Amino acid sequence: xxxxxxxxxxxxxxxxxxxxxxxxxxxxxxxxxxxxxxxxxxxxxxxxxxxxxxxxxxxxxxxxxxxxxxxxxxxxxxxxxxxxxxxxxxxxxxxxxxxxxxxxxxxxxxxxxxxxxxxxxxxxxxxxxxxxxxxxxxxxxxxxxxxxxxxxxxxxxxxxxxxxxxxxxxxxxxxxxxxxxxxxxxxxxxxxxxxxxxxxxxxxxxxxxxxxxxxxxxxxxxxxxxxxxxxxxxxxxxxxxxxxxxxxxxxxxxxxxxxxxxxxxxxxxxxxxxxxxxxxxxxxxxxxxxxxxxxxxxxxxxxxxxxxxxxxxxxxxxxxxxxxxxxxxxxxxxxxxxxxxxxxxxxxxxxxxxxxxxxxxxxxxxxxxxxxxxxxxxxxxxxxxxxxxxxxxxxxxxxxxxxxxxxxxxxxxxxxxxxxxxxxxxxxxxxxxxxxxxxxxxxxxxxxxxxxxxxxxxxxxxxxxxxxxxxxxxxxxxxxxxxxxxxxxxxxxxxxxxxx
Numbered sequence: 001x002x003x004x005x006x007x008x009x010x011x012x013x014x015x016x017x018x019x020x021x022x023x024x025x026x027x028x029x030x031x032x033x034x035x036x037x038x039x040x041x042x043x044x045x046x047x048x049x050x051x052x053x054x055x056x057x058x059x060x061x062x063x064x065x066x067x068x069x070x071x072x073x074x075x076x077x078x079x080x081x082x083x084x085x086x087x088x089x090x091x092x093x094x095x096x097x098x099x100x101x102x103x104x105x106x107x108x109x110x111x112x113x114x115x116x117x118x119x120x121x122x123x124x125x126x127x128x129x130x131x132x133x134x135x136x137x138x139x140x141x142x143x144x145x146x147x148x149x150x151x152x153x154x155x156x157x158x159x160x161x162x163x164x165x166x167x168x169x170x171x172x173x174x175x176x177x178x179x180x181x182x183x184x185x186x187x188x189x190x191x192x193x194x195x196x197x198x199x200x201x202x203x204x205x206x207x208x209x210x211x212x213x214x215x216x217x218x219x220x221x222x223x224x225x226x227x228x229x230x231x232x233x234x235x236x237x238x239x240x241x242x243x244x245x246x247x248x249x250x251x252x253x254x255x256x257x258x259x260x261x262x263x264x265x266x267x268x269x270x271x272x273x274x275x276x277x278x279x280x281x282x283x284x285x286x287x288x289x290x291x292x293x294x295x296x297x298x299x300x301x302x303x304x305x306x307x308x309x310x311x312x313x314x315x316x317x318x319x320x321x322x323x324x325x326x327x328x329x330x331x332x333x334x335x336x337x338x339x340x341x342x343x344x345x346x347x348x349x350x351x352x353x354x355x356x357x358x359x360x361x362x363x364x365x366x367x368x369x370x371x372x373x374x375x376x377x378x379x380x381x382x383x384x385x386x387x388x389x390x391x392x393x394x395x396x397x398x399x400x401x402x403x404x405x406x407x408x409x410x411x412x413x414x415x416x417x418x419x420x421x422x423x424x425x426x427x428x429x430x431x432x433x434x435x436x437x438x439x440x441x442x443x444x445x446x447x448x449x450x451x452x453x454x455x456x457x458x459x460x461x462x463x464x465x466x467x468x469x470x471x472x473x474x475x476x477x478x479x480x481x482x483x484x485x486x487x488x489x490x491x492x493x494x495x496x497x498x499x500x
Contacts, residue, residue: 027359051329065143066318066352075364076407083369084380097354103311104350120170131334138165141484154472168481195409202386202410236266302384319349373415383410415461
């Protein structure tokens with residue numbers, strides 16, 4: 001009988017291992033089917049020509065890049081909401097997939113800036129074939145680097161990955177003279193500007209909520225007063241954010257209209273949310289956990305809008321190089337900076353980003369939302385709002401920022417503020433209260449036993465993740481550039497028989 005039990009346990013372990021292995025293989029299989037479908041569809045869509053094969057190859061690479069953007073970049077918007085338990089992982093994946101695809105399809109634009117916003121200027125006499133190889137190597141390198149970063153659970157900037165790829169391939173193709181070094185310097189500056197701005201603004205938001213609501217004696221009354229104001233600020237900020245970023249590919253409104261719209265929506269959001277907050281506040285306990293529940297619904301809206309704007313803007317990272325390849329293949333010339341965006345190219349980017357999120361996004365979502373610091377709906381709300389505010393400020397000041405770096409900086413910002421508040425409340429010297437209250441006898445005859453040591457500071461942010469993430473940020477551009485240069489030279493060597 002005992003032997004039978006052992007055998008049954010072995011069979012159970014084998015079945016569990018098989019199930020886990022199947023669950024790990026399934027996403028890769030579905031991704032492979034998507035790439036195969038893109039291969040077939042692009043082969044049937046592309047008109048015959050001397051560069052048709054390279055367009056088909058570029059379409060598959062664009063789909064692969066879109067999958068990786070969905071797996072890595074989108075987690076920055078969804079992670080805090082999932083970590084704060086405002087949404088389940090499944091609900092967050094569904095919301096993000098819909099909003100990302102909608103942003104890409106509705107507001108992705110008809111024209112994309114192909115050479116990564118002026119990072120390089122290819123010579124006017126560059127042959128079309130060389131340009132096609134350059135762009136192919138650039139976004140294949142970006143996709144490979146983002147894939148590696150996702151496997152390491154390191155959220156990186158997909159924009160910087162593409163920029164690094166274009167930079168490396170262009171230098172390998174035409175030398176360092178084609179590089180716009182001031183733009184490269186601005187990108188390097190954004191490594192510091194983006195996370196610091198995001199972290200400071202998120203910490204300030206959380207500090208305001210702590211002082212004005214959480215630390216009050218009557219938290220519910222304070223919430224009735226300030227939560228509608230915060231919701232109004234969120235509505236106004238996101239109205240401006242969508243006008244400036246989410247719809248920028250379709251429409252560029254003047255600054256006065258953006259500000260006026262933001263102010264009007266702020267007041268409307270404040271007025272509309274007051275009765276909702278009053279209703280939800282009835283019966284709430286005077287505890288932080290219950291007050292935090294008031295931020296759940298605004299947080300869900302905020303993350304959805306962030307995903308919409310991300311899909312509208314970052315779809316160009318996935319399909320911009322492909323659009324350049326299509327234009328070069330059709331005209332026989334190196335692509336200009338701005339090229340038309342074929343609808344089928346946009347579809348590849350939209351579906352790829354959504355599918356990459358659904359298949360591979362949970363790893364980074366858990367990393368951002370749960371493993372850096374403990375989140376709740378209030379803290380996640382501060383991160384989401386800080387992301388939009390930081391982008392607005394940086395855009396108007398002309399500062400280069402990365403949405404990925406901003407979001408991660410916001411998470412670390414609220415984490416370090418949590419840590420500071422917790423340590424200040426604990427009082428690092430309070431273990432010696434007995435000494436301060438000692439009577440005269442104790443003073444005359446002090447105890448021989450050593451005084452208790454001060455409490456060590458609590459660490460509510462995992463530093464090892466900070467080191468991993470910052471290291472990945474710093475090496476993103478050099479790594480993707482080096483990889484792209486190697487790929488370009490390898491492609492040129494393999495294609496040597498082709499007449500250039």
